[in-house]
Amino acid sequence: MRRRTFTAALGAAALAAGAPASAAFAASGPRCEDVYTWKNATVNGGGFVPGIVFNETEPGLVYARTDIGGAYRWQEDTRTWTPLLDWVGRDKWGWSGVVSIASDPVEPDRVYAAVGTYTIDWDPNNGAVLYSDDRGETWGAAELPFKQGGNMPGRGMGERLAVNPADNAQVYLGTPSGNGLWRSVDFGRTWAKVESFPSAGNFVVDPANAYQADNQGVIWIDFDQIGGKIYVGVADPDDPLYVSEDGGATWQAVPGAAEVLGEVDGNRTIPKQSAVDDANGYLYVITSWDPGPYNGGPASGRGGRIMRLATQTGEWTDVTPAYNPRGVIPGFGGITVDRQNPGTLMASTCNNWWPDEILFRSTDSGATWSVSWDYAEGQERHDRFDMDASASPWLAWNGEDQGPAYAVKHGWMIEAFAIDPHDSDRIMWGTGATVWGTEELTKWDAQGELIGEDEAGGRVALPVEKFTVGVRAQGIEETAVLDLAALGGTLVSAVGDVGGFVHTDLGRAEPMIDTNWSTGTSVDFAQSDPDIVVGTGNVHGDEQGHVGVSTDRGRTWRNAARLDGVPGDGHGGTVAVSADGSRIYWSPSDTEVTPVYSTDLGETWTPVEGLPAGAKIRSDRVRASHLYAFSGGVFYRSTDGGATFADTGATGLPTAAVEDFRAVPGHKGHVWLAGRGDETEGVGGGMWRSKDGGATWKRVAVFATAESVGFGKAARRSGYPAIYTSAVIDGKAAIYRSTDGGARWFRINDDDHQWAWSGSAITGDPQVYGRVYLTTNGRGIVYGDIAD
Known part of the structure; x- marks a missing residue:
């Protein structure tokens, strides 16, 4: 996937920012004589998927977002995910944290991603809204004057990005940190604050903890297509919901919202997500005492609600499930409606840690609910479906079932939760580790009740024909x-x-x-x-x-x-x-x-x-007998x-920021050291090599800084092992290789394959010449081979 080299100024048209990616690549350092292909070593998942978005008008068009590992598009023919943000480089590494995704329901080729990993100073850059007219094959970037929090508390709420189906040039963005509601009227190219919007939110998780002290802000935007209203959820228990009836020109607090969305049994709550049933004229809102993803379950008896607003009359109805096997109604994580079957909706708990999460399903607009599992006598658990983890066997965590606490779980941190708007049988949900899904969802309704009563009034399991839920994370490597x-x-x-x-x-x-x-x-x-x-x-x-x-x-x-x-x-x-x-x-x-x-x-x-x-x-x-230490x-x-x-008495090495050092296979006493250097000590960064066990060192001056070093099979039978590093040459952070003992270095990756922050550890393969393995911070294990 390639990034268009455009930047969008706020309130001005997008302007060309530089040469095409190919020219930038050629100018970034010496080019390798070999062309590389790049793949992932397969894990399938391995991190938090906080958002899954189906396009509402085109079947099979689905996007997933991760908190630090970029965004993905579903490939229906292979049932795998394709990464879309591998072009993000180290200079903008925070753009690999995706706060929100929006797929245009009018022109499905258009897709938007709100990016930025931290709202605190861990990320030195501001956030951006990325925009694509070709489903993420290429991207433009509208940089914002504030940060966004793809890996901050509350990242599973939303979606914070939304395309107005009545005017798809109009895209809304809910922001954290008191920055309010923003809007673009030119397909995401430029953005401006909606000055008429009255609230920027005020809810923080823990004001004493820097990571948790940020204002959660404006959480989500949703559209009532019957009455043309725009609803916005805000992290403010006193004023949690606003509506506009004039296309976003003016906004009013929704009557009664504070009473039903901002408090449960004396605990302050916020509206985490919403879903609209346009056929019946309902807006559903789930609440929790914590924005998630780590908290939100039934801690200290605190919980949340599912509220239903009749968008034409303004009537609120509490449709919170009256029962769950844990006893305490927890805070909720995700909510979704079945657009093919109006009145059918589902919701998930968030961090109902033991024994498992609970999925709720209603076919009567929330009047009654059924659960994904339940207890019969004691803690004898019975389930509606089997979990097939064969595509990711590690999901058992090397454990075994312990009564109702299964080794392979529904998940935890379930906030991405979506029924396919074109297929009532398909659902996907994201967890802290993977994506689960099934194409047999409506079998749930045919099962009837899970638990009944025997003659003595005891709880007994009823026979049900279970369906299967399996891993749907193939291609997501995070x-x-x-x-x-x-x-x-x-x-x-x-x-x-x-x-x-x-x-x-x-x-x-x-x-x-x-x-x-x-x-x-x-x-x-x-x-x-x-x-x-x-x-x-x-x-x-x-x-x-x-x-x-x-x-x-x-x-x-x-x-x-x-x-x-x-x-x-x-x-x-x-x-x-x-x-x-x-x-x-x-x-x-x-x-x-x-x-x-x-x-x-x-x-x-x-x-x-x-x-x-x-x-x-x-x-x-x-x-x-020989070991080295630093x-x-x-x-x-x-x-x-x-x-x-x-x-050893060696001098001239950095005092602190040494990232890695490794000894060379087959060569006694040969050691290479990579570091950022320490300008305060007068020591530059880069690479150093020793041939005498670390007694003396020579700096490889071509590197401004280096993060790692590793070795692989030599290019020639008697040659020096191939050397690989993640380093900076002429201002370009990239993956470099030398096949002549460090005399010459060539870049082997390209601008389409940068993986944000990559290569903090790196190694070649001892048997396959040219193969290199590198670490990433959220894109899994990447390896490259010389193309045939």
Whole structure:
């Protein structure tokens, strides 16, 4: 997907901003003689999908948005998703966080995306509205004078972008941070604040927490096509809903909205989402005490409502389900109506953590509801459908069913929730990990009740013919990857939130590494014995060790012993293994504990001597006795198997911002180091190399800064391994390769393939020349091959 090089000024026509992408590519650095193709190692999901949007007029046109990993378009013929924002580069990395998607119901080729990852200073750039006239194949960008929060609290609310079906040149945007309601009247090219709109919202989650202290603002826009009214939901419990009856010129608070949308049992609530039933003249609004996605369930007895507004009469009706198996009516996450069957609607809970989320369904405009699962006697659970996780076997989280708490769940954080407007049998919903869906939804109605009464008045399950819900995330790759190890025929990864994976087939999703990591942080393997693989990650609780060990090339794993002084809940740090696999080295993060080593595959640990806490250790890839470490500008070396380390005396290295260093396979004492540099110390960024075990270093001056370094199969049989890096040359952050020991470097990716922030860890393949694997922050494991 390519980005049009246009920028839209507020209140002015879009102007050309520069040369075409191809010219920019040619000018950004030396071009590689090889053309690369890029793919993902298949995980299928792995992150939060807060929005799914069906086009209302064209069947099969569907978009999904992620919080940090861009946007996707559904391919009906292959039942897969195509990424649309891989062109986003490091200079605008925040644009990979998608706050909202709007698909034009009048001209379906048009699509809009509101982007920007953080409203706080974590993201240095302001947000934008991206616009496309060809379904996301190419994009223009209208930059905004404020930030947006694709990865902030409340990101599953909305949609904050909406196209007016009565005038599709008119697009609305609800904004956070007190910026109010914005509008474009030229298909998203330029934007201006709707000055007549009276509220910017005032609801914050936690004013004492910077990440949660932002005003949630204007949440969603919806259109009543019977009366031509425009409704806007606002995060203000005292005035949560406004309406315009004159095309957006003037706005009024909807009578009675504060009483029914802004409070439940004394708790302040906000209107999270809406859905319109134009056939019956109803606007449905769901509320919760928290904007989500982490909270919103029945904590402390707090909950939410489903309210129905008759748009022609102004009458409010509480249609909140009277029952759910948990007992407390929770806050809600998503709501959707069946446009083929007026009066049919569904809603989801949000973070009804145990034993599972609940999906509600009504066929009588909310008068009565049925549930996706229920209890018979005690906690004997019965379900309307089976969950098929075979496309993503890791969704079992290496667990087993525990009574009503199944290993494979409906999900959590369910806020993306949509019935296909063209097909009553199709529904998709997003979770914190995947997209679920079925094409058999109306079988729900034929099942009747799940639970009945026996002669004694007890609850008993009734026989139902279950249908199947399966993974619909194929093509969505949104893991945040922290480290990679390429063994040759096997790729091991450390991954945020889902631990990590061992891929022996890059096109097949695998189970999670069975170590109970909440986040994998580091992996390594023994160069001369690749059957020995080690990894480390953050863990919850104090019952097991952080380090995982495999002696069969990653097929099975066991956790190493815990280490005194290192608590659970984090602290994964980095791990290394000697070239022959005889010793493991672990440096816990964020503790005062110095690195340790083990001579018995993690059964016991011994502190190393000579290293400070937090020092990162790497092994020489030839000599098992030699190890290297770096911390605070000091490079250390061990020649006794890591028992003791000493400062090599090297000077001229950055004090702090060293991102990575790695030893070279097949070359004793060869070490490469990548860093951002430290101008306050008078040390520039870039790449350094040593051929004597870190005693002396030479800076590779072509790089302004470098983030990672890795090695792969050499171009020639006796040549130096291919070197790969994510680095900056002449102001261009890109993926570069050298095949001659670092004398010359060539860019191997292009402007269509940048993946926002990519390559913080990188490695070549030891068996396939030219193949490179790189990490991304939300676009999964990316790998490139030289095109045939």
